[in-house]
Amino acid sequence: MRVLAAMSGGVDSAVAAARAVEAGHDVVGVHLALSRMPGTLRTGSRGCCTIEDSMDAQRAANVLGIPYYVWDFSERFKADVVDDFIAEYSAGRTPNPCMRCNERIKFAALLEKALALGFDAVCTGHYATIVTDAAGNRELHRASAWAKDQSYVLGVLTAEQLAHAYFPLGDTPSKQLVREEAGRRGLSVAQKPDSHDICFIPDGDTKGWLAEHVGEAPGDIVDRSGAVVGAHEGAHAYTVGQRRGLRLGTPAPDGRPRFVLEVRPKENTVVVGPKAALATAEIAGSRFTWAGMPPVDPATPFACEVQIRAHADPVPATAVVADGELVITPGQPLDGVAPGQTAVVYVGTRVLGQCTIDRTVSAIPVDA
Structure with missing residues (x-):
């Protein structure tokens, strides 16, 4: 089977690629360059697609003895993930950019290109399993280790995408075993920390990033009856369930904390109320x-x-x-x-x- 291994530069995708090679597949490694934003280029970025990551992926591919390429998907990523993120927050919603990346980049744009080039499957380091039923239909299941299970972020995959997905790590009991395997294989990423935060917001300041890209628009904070109890500088900075940073001028009648219950972008208001109303x-x-x-x-x-x-x-x-x-x-x-x-x-x-x-x-x- 011809397999395109998506190599993020982390330990999971490196070991997944190694297992694909060991299984006898014809494997080619590819790293996706997803962002041209300056903040994602510096050392110490906490995202997952930096220049450092591409070099880590290159070193892993060299150890495995497989061809390696970097594909520039930055324009598609900006349109389908970054711009979508901005539009969703502007509309008062709370998006999950990792879901969009899996849906529109890794298992849409990447898979489309892979199939066009004659590959049979795309391999990633996600912790999930694929089961084929008696009728030959493929099903997506949780990984064996629930603590590391990533099936949630793959829930956007369709039947056609599952037909060409390959998750070699799904049956691995723990992440520590993957790190130990990477060490035995001579992969330099064996002890590399996991990526976290939103990759295109490397400093983790989502509120500041949104203020820069969406802009500030002062408005009212109201309770469930519509009474004004405070003010905000931009509704996009608030999410349902938020308690901190509300700076309400009018305390609740019962003296208890209030939480964000709803964001109404058309009215530019944020609705707050008791925790029970969540x-x-x-x-x-x-x-x-x-x-x-x-x-x-x-x-x-x-x-x-x-x-x-x-x-x-x-x-x-x-x-x-x-x-x-x-x-x-x-x-x-x-x-x-x-x-x-x-x-x-x-x-x-x-x-x-x-x-x-x-x-x-x-x-x-x-x-x-």
Whole structure:
């Protein structure tokens, strides 16, 4: 099998490529240059696609004895991930850029180019597994180690993309074993720290970055009744569930802290209220996809589990497709769900599908 190994410069993708070589596949390594922003070029950047990372990937490819290339996807990345991030925040939503990168770059743009060049699969260092059922359909499942499981961020993959995806690390019990394997293989990235934060915001200051790219627009902070209780310099700087940094001029009647419940960009207002009002009884999204075969009858409610963050615990739920939306009702209220987040639906260990959350229904009535 001809395999294109996406090599980020980290230990996971290096070991994944090594395992693909060891399995006897014809492997070519590729590093994606995703950003031309100056901040991502300096030493110490905490993202995942820096100049240093490309050199680490090059060294790993040399050790493995495979061809290596750097592909410039920066324009596509800016349009599909960075600009989308700005647009979502401007619309009062909370996006997940890693989901968009997997959806539109690694398993869309990269896979399209790989297939056009005659490759059979794209290999990555994600911790997830692919299972083929009796009928030959491929299913996406959680990794064997739940502590490192990354199936949530892969929930955007479609059946066609799964058909050409290859995750060699899915059955590995721990990240430490991957590091030890990298050391035995002579890979210099064996003890390289994991990347974190948003790769195109290398200093981690998301609020400052958004202020620079979206601009400041002073407005009101209101309670659930509409009464003004404070002011803000830009609604984009607030997310559902936020408590710190509100600087409210009017204390709550009960003296308890208040949290961001909603961001209304059209009105340029931020709505705050008690923590109890963050409880969400229903979520829904019209932008949904199935990871492999869909339910036999998605218009009939079916039992599942829903996960709304990469490291959140799954919650038992019921889901149904109605009026063009995937509507999910958790068995217990979810805390602090924001439009723009991704809800991934599981059945057992299998990723069934996902939706970008468009709307939420609070478990606490406004007049409560």
